[in-house]
Amino acid sequence: MPNTDAVVVWRWGAYEVNATIAYTWLVMGLLTGVSCLVTRRLSASTRLTRWQNLLEVIVLAIRAQIREVSQQEPGPYLPFVGTLFLFIATSSILGVVPGFVPPTASLSTTVALALCVLVAVPLFGVARQGVLRYLRTYLHPTPLMLPINVMGEISRTVALAVRLYGNMMSGTMIVAILIGIAPFFFPIVMQLFGLLTGLIQAYIFAVLAMVYIAAATRAHPGKAHADRDGRTP
Amino acid sequence: MNDLGLIGMVSIITAGITVAVGSFGAALGEGRAAAQGLAAIAQQPDEANTISRTLFVSLAIVESSGIYSLVVSLILIFANPFWNRVAAQVSG
Numbered sequence: 001m002p003n004t005d006a007v008v009v010w011r012w013g014a015y016e017v018n019a020t021i022a023y024t025w026l027v028m029g030l031l032t033g034v035s036c037l038v039t040r041r042l043s044a045s046t047r048l049t050r051w052q053n054l055l056e057v058i059v060l061a062i063r064a065q066i067r068e069v070s071q072q073e074p075g076p077y078l079p080f081v082g083t084l085f086l087f088i089a090t091s092s093i094l095g096v097v098p099g100f101v102p103p104t105a106s107l108s109t110t111v112a113l114a115l116c117v118l119v120a121v122p123l124f125g126v127a128r129q130g131v132l133r134y135l136r137t138y139l140h141p142t143p144l145m146l147p148i149n150v151m152g153e154i155s156r157t158v159a160l161a162v163r164l165y166g167n168m169m170s171g172t173m174i175v176a177i178l179i180g181i182a183p184f185f186f187p188i189v190m191q192l193f194g195l196l197t198g199l200i201q202a203y204i205f206a207v208l209a210m211v212y213i214a215a216a217t218r219a220h221p222g223k224a225h226a227d228r229d230g231r232t233p
Numbered sequence: 234m235n236d237l238g239l240i241g242m243v244s245i246i247t248a249g250i251t252v253a254v255g256s257f258g259a260a261l262g263e264g265r266a267a268a269q270g271l272a273a274i275a276q277q278p279d280e281a282n283t284i285s286r287t288l289f290v291s292l293a294i295v296e297s298s299g300i301y302s303l304v305v306s307l308i309l310i311f312a313n314p315f316w317n318r319v320a321a322q323v324s325g
Contacts, residue, residue, distance in 0.1 A: 068283070159297055166300035173307070204293040207286070 004101050005108060024103040027091045058086075062206075069207055070214035076127075077213060080120055084113065085206035092168065092198020096191050102198070105168040107161070114161035117209045118153070125216030134216065160208060167201045236319050244313050248306035255302025262295045 004019035011017070038051040048056075062082045066074035091102040103109045125134040138149045171194035178187045270288035274281045 065286075068286070159294075162304060163293065163297045163300055166297075166304045170300075170303055170307075200289065201293070204290055207290055208293075211290070 004103070004106050019101065020103050020106045020109060023091070023101060024109060026100075027087060027094065027103065030094075031086060031090060065207070066210055069210045070217075072214065072217065076124070077210060080116075081206050081210050081213075084116075084209055085202050088113075088164065088202035088205055089199055092202060093195065095168075095172065095198060096195060101172060102168050104164055105172050107165045107169075110161040110165040110168075113164070113205070114157045117160060117212065118157045120209070121153075121212050121216045124213045128217040137216065156208075156212065160205065164201055164205055167197055171197060237316070237323060240313070240316050240319055244309045244316065248309040251302045251306040251309070255305075256299050259296055259299030259302075263292055266291055266295060 004023065007019040008016050009019055009022050034051075035055065038049070038055055041049065042052060043049075059078075059082070062085060063074040063078060066077050066081055070077065088104055091104050094100050095102040095105075104113075122134065125137070128134075138146055140149070171190070175187045175190050175194065178190055266288065270284055273284050277284070
C-alpha cells in the first residue's frame with residue numbers, strides 16, 4: 001500500500017514533513033509559480049502570450065461550468081471551486097511522473113479537502129441569505145427532517161473524501177501491483193486510464209462542491225425561482 | 234488451524250466477496266444510468282452538454298458504493314486491525 005503519510009522526508013525538532021505534505025507543497029508551488037510568472041505580463045490587446053491564452057481558456061471554462069451548474073453569477077464561487085479543481089487535476093496529471101505519488105491518494109488530503117467543502121457550504125449560504133434564513137433550510141420540508149439533514153451534511157462530506165481517496169489510491173495501487181506482475185506494457189495502459197479517472201474525479205469533486213453550495217445559497221430549496229434572466233433552474 | 238491462519242483466510246475470502254458484490258451492484262446501476270443517458274442524448278442532441286454533465290456526476294455518485302467496497306476490501310487485505318493485533322500477541 002503506497003502510504004505516503006508514513007514517509008518522513010524532513011524533520012526539524014518536533015516538526016515532521018511527510019511525503020504527502022511535500023507533494024502537496026510541490027503542487028501548490030507549481031500552480032502559484034506558473035500563475036505568477038504568466039500574470040506578470042498581462043495584455044488586454046489582441047496580441048497575448050500563449051500562456052495567458054491557456055490561463056484564460058481555463059478560467060473561462062471554469063466560470064462557464066459554475067454558471068451552468070449553479071445558475072448564478074460565478075464570481076464569488078470561482079476562487080474556491082476553481083482551486084479545488086485545479087489542485088486535484090494537477091496532482092492527478094502529475095501522477096504520471098515517475099516517483100510522484102498524488103497527494104490526493106492519501107486519506108488525510110481528501111478529508112481536508114472535504115472539510116473545506118463542509119465549512120464553505122454554510123459560509124456561502126449565510127453570506128448569500130443571512131443566518132436565520134440559512135438555518136431555516138435545515139428545517140426545510142418539516143422540522144422532523146432536522147436530524148436527517150444534519151446527517152446528510154456529514155455523510156456527503158465522508159462520501160466526497162472516500163470517493164476521491166478510493167479512486168486515486170486504487171489507481172496508484174493497481175499500477176504498483178501490475179509492475180510486479182506484468183511490467184513494461186500494462187502499467188502504461190493503467191496509467192493512461194488513471195489520467196482519465198483523475199481528471200473526471202477532479203471535475204466531479206468540483207461540480208459536487210458547487211452543487212452543494214448552490215443548494216445552500218438557493219432561497220427556497222425545492223421551489224423553482226426565476227433568476228435575473230428569467231430562467232428557472 | 235491457529236488464530237492467525239483463520240483470520241487471514243476469512244479476511245481474504247471476505248475481501249473477494251466484498252469486491253464481487255459491491256462492483257456487481259455498482260456496475261448494474263451505472264449501466265442502467267448510462268443507457269438512459271445515451272437514450273436521452275439520442276432523443277435531444279442539443280441538450281448533450283447538460284445531459285452528459287449530469288450523467289457524469291450521477292455515475293460518480295453511483296460508483297462511490299463500489300469504491301467503498303474496494304476500500305473495505307483493501308483494508309481487510311493490507312491494513313487488517315485484527316491481523317495486526319493477533320500477530321503482535323503471537324510475536325510478543
